[in-house]
Amino acid sequence: QQQVKQSPQSLxxxxxxxxxxxxxxxxxxxxxxxWYQQFxxxxxxxxxxxxxxxxxxxxxxxxxxxxxSAKQFSLHIMDSQPGDSxxxxxxxxxxxxxxxxxxxxxxxxxxxxxx
Amino acid sequence: xxxxxxxxxxxxxxxxxxxTLQCAQDMNHEYMSWYRQDPGMGLRLxxxxxxxxxxxxxxxxxxxxxxxxxxxxxxxxxxxxxPSQTSVYFCASSRWDRANEKLFFGxxxxxxxx
Numbered sequence: 058q059q060q061v062k063q064s065p066q067s068l069x070x071x072x073x074x075x076x077x078x079x080x081x082x083x084x085x086x087x088x089x090x091x092w093y094q095q096f097x098x099x100x101x102x103x104x105x106x107x108x109x110x111x112x113x114x115x116x117x118x119x120x121x122x123x124x125x126s127a128k129q130f131s132l133h134i135m136d137s138q139p140g141d142s143x144x145x146x147x148x149x150x151x152x153x154x155x156x157x158x159x160x161x162x163x164x165x166x167x168x169x170x171x172x
Numbered sequence: 173x174x175x176x177x178x179x180x181x182x183x184x185x186x187x188x189x190x191x192t193l194q195c196a197q198d199m200n201h202e203y204m205s206w207y208r209q210d211p212g213m214g215l216r217l218x219x220x221x222x223x224x225x226x227x228x229x230x231x232x233x234x235x236x237x238x239x240x241x242x243x244x245x246x247x248x249x250x251x252x253x254x255p256s257q258t259s260v261y262f263c264a265s266s267r268w269d270r271a272n273e274k275l276f277f278g279x280x281x282x283x284x285x286x
Contacts, residue, residue: 066212091274100176100262100277101215146214159230160275162207162214 060084061149063163070137071171078132078166080147085128087149091160092121092132095144104145105132137170144168174198178263178278185253185285193248193281195263203266204246205275208232208259215262221246253285 063080070076080090091106107114107121107130114121118135134141147163179194197204205220207230217230221240235257237249246265250257260282264275 063214098279100264100279101275102277103274159217159220160215161231162216164212164214 059164060161061147061163063147063166065166066164067167067169069169069171072138074137074170076134076137076141076168076170078145078147078168079129080131080149080163081127081129082149083128084149084151086151087161089150090121090123090130091148091150092119093146093148093162095146095165101146134168137168139170139172142168142170176263176265176276176278178261178281180281181279182282183284185250185283187254187285189253190249190251191253193250193261193263193283195246195248195278196244197246197263197265197276198244199265199276200243201265201267201276202243204240205230205264206236206238206246206248207262207264209262209280210259218248218261250283253283255285257283258285259283 061082068076092104093101094104095101105116105119107123109125112123120133123130145166148160150160176197202223206218207215209215216232218232218236219238221227224240224243227238227240240246260280262280263278266275
């Protein structure tokens with residue numbers, strides 16, 4: 058059972074476009090929602106993260122939008138560049154108790170940004 | 173800083189063979205974990221450890237063993253490899269109080285079981 062559902066599986070945009078990747082979850086105990094970026098042959102690296110007490114977080118060209126009532130969150134990449142071409146994973150976790158440290162990942166979105 | 177180091181980068185095994193994937197970190201992190209990444213499946217937690225001598229199972233632990241004798245090292249053992257274990261394996265570490273907040277991943281081990 059996939060704890061975090063991610064879409065689309067792949068995404069192609071032109072340079073300057075705004076790709077949007079969506080994720081949904083069911084477990085209301087989740088209280089931390091990170092996004093990881095992975096380049097070919099490398100391990101994932103933390104990109105940006107949000108907690109459910111805010112509805113939006115921006116870091117540079119990357120923005121997370123969070124809708125607690127809908128149990129959905131999304132990643133927007135402003136002014137996308139070819140160097141943003143990578144696989145993006147959303148994830149979720151509980152920050153308390155015995156499940157501390159367990160991240161549940163979405164299945165990933167392969168983003169291609171054409172020059 | 174080396175961060176999280178995984179060896180080997182590539183490995184081919186025959187069904188039934190055993191091997192150990194090595195993982196070492198030099199950041200004095202208490203929390204370490206192993207994930208496997210399969211096409212279209214994202215990353216799934218195999219085993220994790222919250223400190224030396226303490227390990228626990230993740231989502232997909234069957235067929236894998238771990239131990240944590242030191243803070244730095246967290247090896248993953250395949251006792252009898254099966255084709256279903258063909259995957260890319262990632263080791264990750266974090267400070268315990270930030271175990272959810274920022275995982276540092278190694279560069280992965282690509283394993284093929286024939």
